[in-house]
Amino acid sequence: MSEKECTLHKDKRKKMLQRLCAGLLILAFIILLAILITWAVLQPKKPRFILQDATIFIFNVSAPNILTANIQVTVYSRNPNDQIGIYYDKLDVYATYHSQQITYYTAIPPVYQGHKDVNVWSPFIYGNNVPIAPYNGLALTQDQSNGAVQLMIKMNGRVKWKVGTVTTGRYHLHVTCPAYIPFGNKNTGIVIGTGIKYQLSQSCKVSV
Incomplete structure (x- = not known):
């Protein structure tokens, strides 16, 4: 494998990891937002x-x-x-x-x-x-x-x-x-x- 091909392979892996991390962050944000909206709608009261x-x-x-x-x-x-x-x-x-x-x-x-x-x-x-x-x-x-x-x-x-x-x-x-x-x-x-x-x-x- 040439040095150029190796560099391209590393760049692809780096982009995939970045996309995966971005996707996980977006998913976590959506879940947190859904919980907060549900919490606000339900308006929990103290016992x-x-x-x-x-x-x-x-x-x-x-x-x-x-x-x-x-x-x-x-x-x-x-x-x-x-x-x-x-x-x-x-x-x-x-x-x-x-x-x-x-x-x-x-x-x-x-x-x-x-x-x-x-x-x-x-x-x-x-x-x-x-x-x-x-x-x-x-x-x-x-x-x-x-x-x-x-x-x-x-x-x-x-x-x-x-x-x-x-x-x-x-x-x-x-x-x-x-x-x-x-x-x-x-x-x-x-x-x-x-x-x-x-x-x-x-x-x-x-x-x-």
């Missing part, structure tokens, strides 16, 4: 959460800064989308007080939430002899003596969206539910065994 109630079995501050708690919460979740499903890959529930975590994480099993579907979870969140900041220990004791404690029930996890047969990557989900609990006032609660259930019906803030 809605409501903290329905909280049942207090144990909530005890011992020493200045040690807390033992056992609480069961009922959380309502609804997918408001007509054509988009939601995969909850991971979801952990816990309680905070004045921005400090006061219970362990409780995991909710992974679940798929279809179009307009509703899920209701009733996990127990608890902590045994959890150290808390001294000022929070004093504030909790004071709040209990005043008859009410403002907690935050939080849910952190990862979700995926399902549109037809296409499933997106994972997105972080953060849910914050205010829980104003009137301790000691049995007129506002229902005795459930050794606990007292308080109806809250509190809307939660959701960010994805």
Whole structure:
């Protein structure tokens, strides 16, 4: 093979590779554009959460800064989308007080939430002899003596969206539910065994 023929062969291979790369880029662009258009048309909405109630079995501050708690919460979740499903890959529930975590994480099993579907979870969140900041220990004791404690029930996890047969990557989900609990006032609660259930019906803030 002459040097001229070899050069022509290399040029042809180079042009073929360039055309292949250009074709792949165009195809990727078309697929991405189709996904974006579909996403814009469907207008996905965040799931809605409501903290329905909280049942207090144990909530005890011992020493200045040690807390033992056992609480069961009922959380309502609804997918408001007509054509988009939601995969909850991971979801952990816990309680905070004045921005400090006061219970362990409780995991909710992974679940798929279809179009307009509703899920209701009733996990127990608890902590045994959890150290808390001294000022929070004093504030909790004071709040209990005043008859009410403002907690935050939080849910952190990862979700995926399902549109037809296409499933997106994972997105972080953060849910914050205010829980104003009137301790000691049995007129506002229902005795459930050794606990007292308080109806809250509190809307939660959701960010994805």
